[in-house]
Amino acid sequence: MKIRFVCSCLVTLFALFVTSGRAQETPTEREAAREMLKKMAELEKSLDAPALVARLTAANPAREQVVARAKELMDKELLALSDDITRHPEIGFVEHRSIKLLMDYLKQHDFEVKAGVGGLETAFVARYKRNNGAPNLGVILEYDALRGTTRAFHGDQHSAQGPVGIAAAVAIAEYLTRTNSPGSVVVFGCPGEEMMPPNAKTVMFEAGVFNGMDVIVRSHSSGATSRPAPGFGTCCMNIDGVKYIFSGAPAHQLQAWNGRNALEAVIHLFVNIDSVRSNIRPEARIQGVITEGGAAPNVVPDRAVADFYIRYPDEVYLRQVRKFVDDAARAAALATQTKVKIEHYGTARDGISVSTLAEVGFAYMKMYGATKIVAEPGRPQGFEETGSVSSAIPGLGFSAHSSNAANHTYEMEADALGEVGHHGFLVDAQAMTALLFDVATHPDYRAAIKREFDTIKTLFGEYQEALKRAYTVPKVSEP
């Protein structure tokens, strides 16, 4: 990851190559999770994912026909569409050209499209017109580019997500209609993943946009072909993105006592945080920048702003960490007689991953020619980065090897137009189609996914309760 481009994205899903399969990073977490991990091991044993994989991925001409249709769409039109979007990058929340292309294509393939969902101009939902009850299959698309120092660019290959997801959605929708099978296909256009606030998928989730989905799939560029272990977790800690906005009173430097200094307040926000770092568990990561630090040296600054990412491996202790930071801001305002507004603008939380989806999807990626295979499962984590969707609805993120460069680089953008990218996108589209085919056609498979997901969700809840008991707050005596 070239940090110069990481300007505002709260989380960079898939970006940090994670070798450890453990979601619990601290002794306290491991202790709290002990019982749940035991039960999860029993669950996984009873689900027997290897046997499931063997059964589902066995030769199946019907499946292969649907997959071939997805490949045909990619080859004929959608890889070209991916290249087009790659060459016309638009940053988050203004992806007007990109969504027009995607929505037009979906309309041409009998989807009914509604833009502006969740109050976001460039978010959309596309429902296949001949949808026919459950199971409900969801496909998430993204399309925003990164902000570079000189131009927007598709250094994270979001440009391909639309075409990949649409290929699978159209192919499986056509299949359901053709075979008169029950089932519905819904495509979710999700803007501005790199641009929050707002956190688009969470906004959409809270607006009920994803309601009713049985399974959701998504693709994303990757430097290797991998899949997560089952469980709950996140790539890079639970995160709160928060802005602290201070206001004071202006005055000329020569009569500064007629003013109240908002810059001193923001400085003391940092100093206050530093003062308690040694009293916060060492796995926390709190870092901020000053985005507004006063206008002119001869005027007492009456406005100053800081922007922070506050991270902890679990969300339970994260709340304690967050309280420290919010208190630091309140204390800074109190000491400087300024006022502070605390603006929570972004959240990343643990998501849930299930082996019933991950192992089957991984097997298909290999079957359709994925390269650079990582043999061991990665750590558990949701299929999208907010945790809001992926802790509520089972799903899988496909990440076939599509670039030899790091995420968020111009090189990864170039790869989106080349052999390695096109090959990876084709793999993603085919594997995604195959998986959706299995979900659509095997009620017992859907039941297994649901059982795994629901059990892990329950265990996740128990884990959080255990953490709440583990993380006591020290008792301070009266002075």
Next chain:
Amino acid sequence: MKIRFVCSCLVTLFALFVTSGRAQETPTEREAAREMLKKMAELEKSLDAPALVARLTAANPAREQVVARAKELMDKELLALSDDITRHPEIGFVEHRSIKLLMDYLKQHDFEVKAGVGGLETAFVARYKRNNGAPNLGVILEYDALRGTTRAFHGDQHSAQGPVGIAAAVAIAEYLTRTNSPGSVVVFGCPGEEMMPPNAKTVMFEAGVFNGMDVIVRSHSSGATSRPAPGFGTCCMNIDGVKYIFSGAPAHQLQAWNGRNALEAVIHLFVNIDSVRSNIRPEARIQGVITEGGAAPNVVPDRAVADFYIRYPDEVYLRQVRKFVDDAARAAALATQTKVKIEHYGTARDGISVSTLAEVGFAYMKMYGATKIVAEPGRPQGFEETGSVSSAIPGLGFSAHSSNAANHTYEMEADALGEVGHHGFLVDAQAMTALLFDVATHPDYRAAIKREFDTIKTLFGEYQEALKRAYTVPKVSEP
């Protein structure tokens, strides 16, 4: 003043040689006081102190007889008593030997003595047994020594205040009885002037100990013979003495997140204060020390204490300054999740000085041989340092030249035993006696004192109201 001995005294009355006669130190104060100072000038003109001085200090055999009695007591016994106390220094609130000597002497001279007044073990009140109604003449005594690095010592000559005041009190009491004149004499033994908390005279004042006095006198060592101008003010700013006591939670250094660090809190009290220094008027003086800063480096400190003197030329803006410091402490506790107790332990406020007493007393000091005369009146200030007594009851502090050394030095202690000290004490005792004689015997003089004092007190109130209007608090807009 040799600072090494200034360990705990909140104010060092008479200690800083003040050349300016203005009580208002800042442009804002001078602007606020403009009208009151005009009215005060008119008052003083109408009182015509020079004429009053001429009239009262004219030859008067009756007065001289009383003054001679005071001198006799000094020469025969009380200078020796002063030397005795000088040679047996006792620090504040444990002046048991000293007050026994003083109280015994008073009892022997027909005073009824009550120790432990105001809840202070070494405070006492001595009332002449043949007291006969108004006017009520009060005499304040002090007797505590300073804490030196190696021993207690009378570097501020409080050892002589008892003998001086007693000489005057006994002489005038005997006179009233002998002449069957109306009037009462009360001696107030005030401990621990250098040792607060508590601020003994304020405690006694609030307990009503000084109630009913018409005039109060007191003496104090001095490097020169001077008197204050009439008005309201203080030698060295209005002062709040405050302790900030923080408590946290202990923990081993290796698991510091199980603790809350009270030392970090006290550190951030200082840092918070520093952060607003440029937004406080530059005449403020805020300084503190850390008296408890943690016990062992491998344990999170769960208790820490700081001690501050907070000063401003007037008490109105001082309240704003004080709020900044208290807020700094509250903010430090908030940011570190510790608790703070704010312990206000000492106060010095503007007192009132009147020319009707100051000019007459000054004339008598000169008449009885005072040396090192400062021709111009000093700045207005109360006759005792708390301002509580001296802003409520008219009075005068006598300060004949009694040492060639600075206050709070071993040299000043030595002078208390030598020629320069003995001479000064004699002058003080005689001038004090003469002044009390005039107050006791001239109803019109008492009326003039009262008129001056009451008028200045009213103007002082108006000044404070004007300051309240001048010192607005900057308006901070919502962020």
Next chain:
Amino acid sequence: MKIRFVCSCLVTLFALFVTSGRAQETPTEREAAREMLKKMAELEKSLDAPALVARLTAANPAREQVVARAKELMDKELLALSDDITRHPEIGFVEHRSIKLLMDYLKQHDFEVKAGVGGLETAFVARYKRNNGAPNLGVILEYDALRGTTRAFHGDQHSAQGPVGIAAAVAIAEYLTRTNSPGSVVVFGCPGEEMMPPNAKTVMFEAGVFNGMDVIVRSHSSGATSRPAPGFGTCCMNIDGVKYIFSGAPAHQLQAWNGRNALEAVIHLFVNIDSVRSNIRPEARIQGVITEGGAAPNVVPDRAVADFYIRYPDEVYLRQVRKFVDDAARAAALATQTKVKIEHYGTARDGISVSTLAEVGFAYMKMYGATKIVAEPGRPQGFEETGSVSSAIPGLGFSAHSSNAANHTYEMEADALGEVGHHGFLVDAQAMTALLFDVATHPDYRAAIKREFDTIKTLFGEYQEALKRAYTVPKVSEP
């Protein structure tokens, strides 16, 4: 002064209405200046400015003819030119349109013009082609607009300075030629007064641009008609403008130990300064803003920048204050293992004012109808704000009442186009012409100006030596 527009100007000459005539603001300064002020009083007595004024301003048809020519130029063309520039504001260092108009006008009136002097694109020097030796009369012009929140604007009326100065310059130059008198006229176009760095006039001064001038004049907008007292001083303290640029090492937030945080360094620059505020004399004013405070919260900031104005009433103690601030920056870099670059970008120092120019100029302003007259002279200060020119060459800044609004407001801009502005500019142009006429035609007047200036300059040097002796640095013992 509406502070919202005071974005970058280091000093705002004439902007603060100064009532006190004393240049020495602190007791230490007044003590150090005691002897020099005595000698200055003797000097002024011997110069007898009132007599000089009476003699020079007596009726003089030759002078009136020259003054009438200046008025004619104003009425016919130059007030319109002033309006034109007012309506086309250009901010500092890009005043291309403005200087083209001014230079063209000067060329049309026989001035030889050279742009780009001192390495500054929009600085120029215009010399009258028929210049004829000494005396050398200089005229300073400015023309930059202020940066408003929505547009550039002439809220300080610099737009009129060019026309006013040109009217006087042309009128007097024509007179010298016509009468075949000795003397030269040089016009100095000085850009970006509100925009430093760089400080244009100091750059030009150090490049020798002003060399050889006997007297320099200049005009400036004003809310009242005033003149300075003779002496040395400045309107708003001696000032250093300094940028502190820190560099660290970037790293992802998750492995912050691989980075070094430049934002923490800049924060601790502020915190370090605050830590010594109580050990710096209270007349100092140190204030800064953070102009770069990090890019993204998930990356350790590797660059951060602060911008400070550091002020003290005299430049001798200012050096001690400056050392505190520079040390604060070095200490911040040391503690954070970052690097710092200290960039001194602006300077304002005491200038010299002389009664021989100020009183005559003031008399002419009144003679030509100036309104809102301030009877008492203001505090001594240079005729331009850097102190570099005005402490080396005698001169006068004309400031007839030209607006009823505060400096740096849209209202003052509007006044430049209205009655009050036009009237004030006419007064300035006429008074400036009359003063230059007197300088050009009275050798004894020039001698008096030179004697006054040289003597004050010598006394200024003696004052600074006295200050150096007064400001000792406390001795710190070895720990």
Next chain:
Amino acid sequence: MKIRFVCSCLVTLFALFVTSGRAQETPTEREAAREMLKKMAELEKSLDAPALVARLTAANPAREQVVARAKELMDKELLALSDDITRHPEIGFVEHRSIKLLMDYLKQHDFEVKAGVGGLETAFVARYKRNNGAPNLGVILEYDALRGTTRAFHGDQHSAQGPVGIAAAVAIAEYLTRTNSPGSVVVFGCPGEEMMPPNAKTVMFEAGVFNGMDVIVRSHSSGATSRPAPGFGTCCMNIDGVKYIFSGAPAHQLQAWNGRNALEAVIHLFVNIDSVRSNIRPEARIQGVITEGGAAPNVVPDRAVADFYIRYPDEVYLRQVRKFVDDAARAAALATQTKVKIEHYGTARDGISVSTLAEVGFAYMKMYGATKIVAEPGRPQGFEETGSVSSAIPGLGFSAHSSNAANHTYEMEADALGEVGHHGFLVDAQAMTALLFDVATHPDYRAAIKREFDTIKTLFGEYQEALKRAYTVPKVSEP
């Protein structure tokens, strides 16, 4: 461990119950140690400690006779001596009574005793008078009590170390003489383990006091019977104990600019450290207290002192951490224009433990009835806490279960006088005697110990070199 008593001990050996057997605590350390740990595993395999234990601890009447003699001494006199010392606690460096008792006993048993070694009054060396060349067997004794809030107390049972070690030393010395075997016995009296500075054993080590020893043994109170794994490490991180002493210049609060504030400096030492906590690896532990924080609030503090423990799991990165803290102090002095003295007063470093001693000693403890056996070896660590002795000379610390209370409690002191303590001390004395017997009588055993120790020492060196390569310092670019 009840932290209220942990007043000054730098390390509390044996005090934290350590469950993990890994000496490398961080991923970086584990990566750096990878190769060395492999070689160490091979070494241990080749040494085959279990076989060695079986061979040595087999029935042996000669050994049992010597062990019985040690038990006899304990039963007859030395347990009583232990009780006596327990009942007369003396804190570090004033253990005059205690060492007199111990030295007298040794003299009575033919030891030649020299007190005051290494410049420490209460340190001593006792050499058996009939010592006879190699092997050289050393026994370390300690005897200092803890400082409680109301009295000194033997809450760490150092009172028993002298009697235990003397029992073994006398028994084995008598045996060597009786059997005319080669070998020498030396007892080292080491004061003030809980009281540093100075760190007595390191001072003695650097003075060459321990030179020539082949093996050193020591006992210590324990809540369980355990032994370390072989390797290099420490119980509680490598530690630097450092004092930072600041001096400034005093001044009265009213003219604070005449002073330089040493308390502000010490405050900013803390603040500076806090500012880089996020740029230091999270396993570091830096904590301090303010032991001198100014004398009086009305005087600028001219002296202030802080005391820090600085810890990191390895000493290589500890040097980087230490540099941060030292720089924080230097920066604080620079910013406040004060001076700082950095006083390094204590050190704890990794020591070496060998299985050839640990496993044999552990087997003997069990054989002689030790209770509360911890089956798994603890993490590798030296037999004494400084690391200076234990990384240079092979040895073993005996820690049979001797109390049911935590270290540093009054309860552990009580246990020293009771059944559990006496039993544990007897076990320690017998096991120590048996081990020394084996070392004295089996040359091949000594060779194995030496081979193990020397190899681990070499690997320790390689590990440190690997760490040096791993811990790069971030490169900071020029601003």
